[in-house]
Amino acid sequence: MKSVEQHVSDILATVSSPRPIELDLLRAHGSVLAEQVVAEVSLPPFDNSAMDGYAVRSADVAGASTGEPVLLPVVADIPAGDTFTSVIPAGMCARIMTGAPMPVGADSVVPVEWTDGGAATVAVRRPAAEGNAVRREGGDVRKGTEVLSAGVRIGPAEIAVLASVGRRSALVHPRPRVVVLGTGAELVEPGRRLGPGQIWDSNSFMLTAAAIEAGCEGYRHGFVGDDPATVLGAIEDVLVQADIVITSGGVSMGAYDVVKEVLLRMGTVRFDKVAVQPGMPQGHGTVGDSRTPIITLPGNPVSSYVSFHLFVLPALRKLSGLPEEPLPSVRARLLTPVASSPRGKRSYLRAVLDYDASGGDVAYTASVVTRQGSHQLSALAETNALVVVPEQETHLPEGSVVEVVKLPYR
Ligand code: AMP
Ligand code: MG
Numbered sequence: 001m002k003s004v005e006q007h008v009s010d011i012l013a014t015v016s017s018p019r020p021i022e023l024d025l026l027r028a029h030g031s032v033l034a035e036q037v038v039a040e041v042s043l044p045p046f047d048n049s050a051m052d053g054y055a056v057r058s059a060d061v062a063g064a065s066t067g068e069p070v071l072l073p074v075v076a077d078i079p080a081g082d083t084f085t086s087v088i089p090a091g092m093c094a095r096i097m098t099g100a101p102m103p104v105g106a107d108s109v110v111p112v113e114w115t116d117g118g119a120a121t122v123a124v125r126r127p128a129a130e131g132n133a134v135r136r137e138g139g140d141v142r143k144g145t146e147v148l149s150a151g152v153r154i155g156p157a158e159i160a161v162l163a164s165v166g167r168r169s170a171l172v173h174p175r176p177r178v179v180v181l182g183t184g185a186e187l188v189e190p191g192r193r194l195g196p197g198q199i200w201d202s203n204s205f206m207l208t209a210a211a212i213e214a215g216c217e218g219y220r221h222g223f224v225g226d227d228p229a230t231v232l233g234a235i236e237d238v239l240v241q242a243d244i245v246i247t248s249g250g251v252s253m254g255a256y257d258v259v260k261e262v263l264l265r266m267g268t269v270r271f272d273k274v275a276v277q278p279g280m281p282q283g284h285g286t287v288g289d290s291r292t293p294i295i296t297l298p299g300n301p302v303s304s305y306v307s308f309h310l311f312v313l314p315a316l317r318k319l320s321g322l323p324e325e326p327l328p329s330v331r332a333r334l335l336t337p338v339a340s341s342p343r344g345k346r347s348y349l350r351a352v353l354d355y356d357a358s359g360g361d362v363a364y365t366a367s368v369v370t371r372q373g374s375h376q377l378s379a380l381a382e383t384n385a386l387v388v389v390p391e392q393e394t395h396l397p398e399g400s401v402v403e404v405v406k407l408p409y410r
Contacts, residue, residue: 074093
């Protein structure tokens, strides 16, 4: 059997990040930056006021106090966006608003709260040191410096930074288009009535949602039955809109394991037993003329879910232009024993991870939930983590310290 790590690296070898494209700011949201962004002007671009108040010469107000306020004539009114360069002679001042350009001659801003708020003449009751409430040109970013590096995911903060340096678009790795296809003659669309022997399709919804949550464009193609021609036709159909295809079901050893049957024939997809539980039967490779990567997950819902995190997420990161990174994990103390785990396979048991504020050497506790069957999908919604039981362990006592994978967004 193949190790989890080997399977991940085999998958990554079939995947490459698509060519970067230039996207308008909001379209770029959620994708990964493919260029270094440098500020072409300093930010702020000019000295401006940090407060509503009066632009003064600090020397003129040095002696101001509540008992003996300094009276200054107000010779200009400078709103934000003012394009006129005011000049303030000695002994005078200008009313100024937050973000408005500092007038020539002034070196300080007296906040309106330190004055009587006068419009023609103002009484200043406190001194304001040189530079008080003045935002200096370049005080945020100096012209020519890097503000964003390639490889960051573009969220609201990055969009703000791009816009603030005047960028309307950015060169990004487009968000990968992930097409999900379920297989199984027993499947019925949720919302329809179940017949005998049927179940509702959940995998294709779950996998599509998981792909979207991972920052991709997820497309649910729905599901097809277990007929080879239909499965092949569906895979061919989705290729035009897919950067990667994810299927569920039909990859085990059964007589109707149709995904395996049709893709094996093509010769570009291989099927392996991976030393993992749940999720042993796995397939991966490429399909079609443009060699679109495909990952075929087992159909049991829990297997599909766990396999997605172990095998699909790394591929989606690479497709997205993100660097390789293991799933985030912590060490936790088991509050429940692990009664049995197959020797030679690594188990990922659904668990509840909690922060342990008691200050011990291990900062988390983990409780493995009951209902670990790979069909027992309802337990997934109660859990937020996967307890990792190493290949050589067959059971673990309560109190053992284990590695626990934190599931994203839970
Ligand atoms: P398979 O991998 O096709 O042998 O399926 C294994 C188990 O997973 C069977 O019990 C299937 O009914 C179930 N299964 C397969 N696909 C889905 C799906 N899309 N949604 C829910 N259960 C599924
Ligand atoms: Mg099936």
